[in-house]
Amino acid sequence: MARIPTHTVDSAPEPVREELSALKEQFGKVLNIHGAMAHSPVVLQSYVALQQVIGDYGTFDAATRESVALAVGNVNECTYCQSAHTAGAKAAGLSEAQTVAIRNHEVDFDPRLDALLAVAREATGRQGTVAEATWQAALDAGWTDAELAELSAHVTLNLFTNYFNHMIGTDLDVPAAPGL
Structure with missing residues (x-):
């Protein structure tokens, strides 16, 4: 409540x-x-x-933005954001199965996206710290320095909403995300 x-x-x-x-x-x-x-x-x-x-x-398309939001929301266990961004990801063209895969860290349908989400998850779970190997894997996957810098803004926005929801206890008023 x-x-x-x-x-x-x-x-x-x-x-x-x-x-x-x-x-x-x-x-x-x-x-x-x-x-x-x-x-x-x-x-x-x-x-x-x-x-x-x-x-x-921003340079990320809607599906990438929603994928980042799902990854960050999953690391932070934000039910509200995972639910809201599941709907957003589906509207951006991802399937429900892909939204579940993103939340499960199983993005085998898009290796480039998987590398970006690895940076987002690590930054989220480690207070902004990202291992050199994770960063390099994203560069090797084709992400640019500018895109990886931009990722910090997307992670920050989602941390902001995740933490707000946790502090306030926001009641879910969107369809619940599928269970994992």
Whole structure:
């Protein structure tokens, strides 16, 4: 059960109503995570800003972004994010079986993606530290220095939402991800 109630657009603090309304339009409703973030303008505005920068300047396609989110969410055992990003990954063209494979660290359907996700998982599980061999394997798989640097922003965004959900206890309001 959530520790704080979920705001609606009308009940949210004035400084976040516009952003919360835009998120409602994007997702068809105020998701519990966004409604809870709305309690603190700094939280919702930070989330929106990170999403905006990634949208404006990021080079990863939607399937790659969702794959990173699934990998990070799995390492952090964030049920909410794994569920939300399973839906997002399916909308981006991944099959449900592929979303499960990503969460199980079994990305044999795309060795290049597997190398990137290994960096993301290691960075997540080791407080940002990535072994030289893991980094080099990603370079050898064809990822560039710029793409691996960009990965840090995607990992950071997902750590932000994972930790928020853990702290708040966000109630699941999206279809649950398949069990592993």
